[in-house]
Amino acid sequence: MSRIRAGELDVHVQRLTPDVPLDGDAPIVVCVHGLLTDSLASYYFTLGPAFAERGLDVVMYDLRGHGRTTRPQSGYRLESFVVDLVDVLDALGITRPVHVIGNSFGGSVAFGLAAARPDRVASVIAIEAEPPTADWTRHMADGLADAKTRLAIDEVIGWIKDNHGAHTARLSKAANRILQTTTMADDIPRSATIAADLSDVHCPVFALFGGDSGLAAQVPHFEEHLDHCRTVVLPDQGHSVLVERTAETIELVFEWVRDVSRLPARVR
Template identity: 60%
Template sequence: MKVRVGEIDLHVQRLSPDAERAPVVVLVHGMLYDSLASYYFTLGPAFAAAGLDVIMYDLRGHGRSSRPTTGYRLEEHIDDLVGLLDALEIDEPVHLVGNSYGGSIAFGLAAAQPERVASVVAIEAEPPVEAWSQRLGDGLARAKPWLITDEAIDLIKQAKGDHEARLSRGAGKLLQTTTIAEDVLLSRTIDPGLADIRCPVLALYGDESVLMEQVDYLKANLIGCRVVVLPEQGHSVLIERTAETSSLVLDWVREQSLVEAE
């Protein structure tokens, strides 16, 4: 279904259990290459079958959601998520599961409106501090001219196959037709001490990922943050370690829901 949020339409899929009151879990996907489909074919159905109220949506510019030419700062993605919750009349705190950039959105909402977030699950994700903005902006600036070349697409196809090549071509088009690369650098960031994030956090990383530096950082700055490092794993935790991820997140949401009920 499409849900009107501000001046754009967000493509949303909701998998609700039969129970009247169930923990609400919002699955937030990553940037450029991603859409709600990555959750629909991994965590979403399993979570609904386990009795959770599951919401998946395409970020602006992605999947079947509207693609405005501008408006891709982090705070605009956060506003979209808040607007979506409001449109769906969800006023209780929700569990946010964010993959990659989706995790940055989850951290950002937890810092900006802590009353709306029961917990955060960050899958291969960084809190949106100033250093994050610069790193991501630099990466997008390099990718913008590269991903529209035949050479790039051919190399990706040879290394990772047709599907990844198609996703890369789509990512290149998004970079060319919107201000997403530039807007990241203009995004409002949060305090590097992460003092505004007060909800429970579960963070999952692959031990071969470039984001492994986040492990010590989160442990040092988020009291009680639970970090799980998956061995022999890179950035694609959600896709390549679906069963383990599903089990870890389900156990986490159930545990946090019991704590809330006490």
């Protein structure tokens, strides 16, 4: 475990560097996890080691309020998460553009960074994620309000335990603690947004969806509005692409990072 000071936070970071860097200068991938029930562990036990073995330099960290990173009472608008990511890169001495892998809410952070700091982003890899547009804020408001109400009910936690296991129930309790002790549910829907036509995003984007999740409906919009975009939809798959289709995700994302890294900078 490693903790670094990044801006106002003590951030839990894990970095996996390759023994043999890909192409002699390992592309850097930064993994951003999802909201409430997630942490860097979801990458540590899925993509991280596999990417390091293939020559990538992998950075994983716990978002503010999550895992072993500081949990301030307030300050949870998306732009704060974006600033945190820049602060993490600065604290690690990373100055060249990175490939940002974002799962679920982490993908929204990745898009936010690409819009705010295009100089820091080589590409965005969005796994079951939605760009932070005005529509996204409405979706997040509804989802967070529902979670804040429902996860505070003992019977709901009991149902989760009976139907999804004790581990998921513990994660749900932890999510409830975050929602009850911070302003996250109020802050995120008030986040700054990017243009609905995604014109704020200029870097290459790879978007990976589960066919059954509903988020795959974004594919035509991505393909119409993003200049350098690849989309893949995994059939018969819900939202948990990262943990349920790990092998396919490793192959698809690694190939994307490798190929984009080999493009001349002016083409990216």
